[in-house]
Amino acid sequence: MMKAVVLDADDTFRVSEIDEPVVGPSEVAIRVAYAGVQYGDVLVREGHFPIPRPFVPGFEAAGEIIAVGEGVDEARIGEQVVALIGGGGYAEVVTAPAVLAINASGVDSRTAAGFGWVTPTAYDLVDTVAGVRDGDSVLVHAAAGGVGSLAGQFAVAAGAQRVVGVVGNVGQVEYARRFGYHEVLTRDQFPDGLGEETFDVILDPIGGDTRVASLARLAPHGKIVVYGNIATFEPVTVSANDLLMHGQSLMTYNSNLASQTRPQRLADSAARAMALVADGSVRVDVTAEYTLADVETAIANLAGGVTRGKSIVGIG
Template identity: 90%
Template sequence: MKAVVLDTDDQFRISEMTEPVAGPGEVAIRVGYAGVQYGDVLVRGGHFPIPRPFVPGFEAAGEIVAVGDGVDEARIGEQVVALIGGGGYAQIVTAPAVLAINAAGVDPRTAAAFGWVTPTAYDLITTVAGVRNGDSVLIHAAAGGVGSTAGQFAVAAGAQRVVGVVGNAGQLDYARRFGYHEVLTREQFPDALGEEMFDVILDPIGGSTRVASLARLAPHGRIVVYGNIATFEPVTVSANDLLMRGQSLLTYNSNLASQTRPQRLADSAARAMALVADGSVRIDVTAEYALADVETAIANLAGGVTRGKSIVRIE
């Protein structure tokens, strides 16, 4: 089979490889499309200690063609999107059966774009932050894959006001299409908000943005940290200060959830998929790349060029 390999010299190459075989509790999937996500950026940058050569790609959509021991054979032929730890940029990939999410209700491109970002956005809003009627919500990286769906999930959960923050002015109009009542650039944040405070803040940015976000948290507010796009430098927070204002600093790690609570993640993914399938939430595929262009796709995501979600066509 053909696969994209990240080699020991940090170069991406298309290589011929032996097809993987589904082990116990796994399914084998013939991949039609794979989603591009931030895990690819982190692997390329050496932030994950993964031995090379390595086939990247953490979300793959296609048809189940074989199952391992303990998996119902009736699943063969099922259209799914798989949340995986690598191997997605290949014609065949194996995945834990529990994290092969039924995608019969959406087209294959949307299934690939659903990937990790949509269940992540769903869990951030509903499971972790617990957004409820009347809440005010601030979402950083509002034009990205998570941000463009999180705004919609917040509105669906009953948020009264949803404000997005994007990296530059060129992303403003794009982010406004996804349920936000107001969108600011990172340069405008927080001054353009006056004295406004928020019940919920989603922060994948880190650094000075995290510090400024904490200052905008309302009494009993919840800030959810789920990434460090700007910097890996830690931000120190006083638990005493949070306690005095009844505030909570929460974190979310979907990769960890896939390893420790896979069924819980799968349940969230199924609920999110239902909202996409019935049209309540829209996933925007803004770019489609050929397998030979995986390196460009990942570089565009790392450089902030990507809006919404990009996918790779597996041929």
Template identity: 75%
Template sequence: MKAVVLGADDHFRPAEVAEPVPGPGEVAVRVAYAGVQWGDVLVRDGHFPVPRPFVPGFEAAGRIAAVGDGVDGSRIGEQVVALVGGGGYAQVVLVPAVLAIGTEGVDVRTAAGAGWVAPTAYDLINAVTGVGPGDSVLIHAASGGVGTLAAQFAAVAGARRIVGVVGSAERADYARQFGYDQVLTREEFPGALGEETFDAILDPVGGATRIANLAHLAPHGRLAVYGNIATFEPVAVSTNDLLMNGQSLMTYNSNLLSRTAPARLAAAATRALALVANGSVRVDITAEHELADVATAIDDLATGATCGKSIVRVR
């Protein structure tokens, strides 16, 4: 079958590889579209060490073509989005059956775009920070896949004010269409906020941004950390200061969740997709690439050349 392989030289190349066969508890999904996500960048740059050659791609949508032992055979033919640890940039991908999530009411292209970003954004708003009616929310990387969905999930949850932070004025214009009350550029943050504080803050950035976020966290506020786009250098936080203000700093690791509590991740994905299906939120796919152009798609994400969500057409 056709696939894209990441070699020891950090280059992505089209290749012919053996079609995988599902083992116990697995299904094989014939891929129509695969989503491009930050995990692809981390693998390419060596932050997630994997044996090379490696078929990347961590989210794919299509139909179940075969099932392994212990999986209900009636699932063959079901349209699903697969949340995987690799292998998505190929014509067939294997996935644990629990993480082959039904996409009823959502077209296969949109399902691929939802991928990991939909359950991640949903959990950050609902499970981690517990946004509710009247809350104010600050979201970094507001024009990305998670950020555009998180703003919409926050609005559904009843947030009274939603502020985003992005890398440029052009990205600010893009982000505003997803319900943000105000969008700042990185240069404007945090100065333009004055003394404003927030009940919930979503931070995938790290470094100085994380420190500034703590300064703008309201009493009883919740800061959710789910990445380190800017730097992997640790940030020291005083738990005594958090305690005095009733504040919480929490982390979210969807990759870990997929391995330790996959049913929880699948449940979040199902709830998120239901809101996509009924029109409450939308996944905005802004770029579609051919399988041979995976390297370009990942580079565009890494350099900030794309907003919203990029996908790769496989079928």
């Protein structure tokens, strides 16, 4: 038996005693030290994912591999990893696809948990999808969040000449400035506070009116990359003809889908991102640590826009 946080049918999170999971083929079992808090937890809590209850949430877990399944090298036992998983992270033991158990021996376990999904997501948004290059101008929404605080750093590392962040409130402005942003605006200052400025790349997890306003701020041949809908799930209609006239592109990124359809590609991106964190080029900022009993508060704080950087949960 082990301790785990269970989300029940009544939408309540409870610390419970449940059976330890059994490692399957191509999987590893991990003794969890810390689990990361991420937006997938919010979506599950709010019912956007049709996941049967009871369910153990937690989509990123850092710790030590204690067992391997068929087809996995036994030499991995004892390896320090962070696992990108489909749930189960808020528990003392979790199983994960071996390919998505990313070696984290170069960082401490708190940083590894903070690395989670946000770091490979930020890396892919900037380097893989948008292909930020020397001299580009980049605008990042939700710049004080987990992905945003990393995307600014990756954009600078990729050679962007100007990197602008947009945050939810004035209390987040100075925090976001720590991560490579040349200028930071609040949501109510966007877009008027930018004058007539346009951008080569815009990263948008917000949606709604913000997405419409962002499209109007694309430079010729610019790219907007959509990777979430924090504000609203209402669709934004875009004319492909209008994009074509200006050589612009609307692109999307879905890391959860990538984990299912192209797991090795996601793992490769995660490994490259991990190397940049390990050598100090990019910093994962863990700003809050919770216990298993406080998971509901951690998720509520993330949903409410209170969280800066990355929150983690200590296990045990």
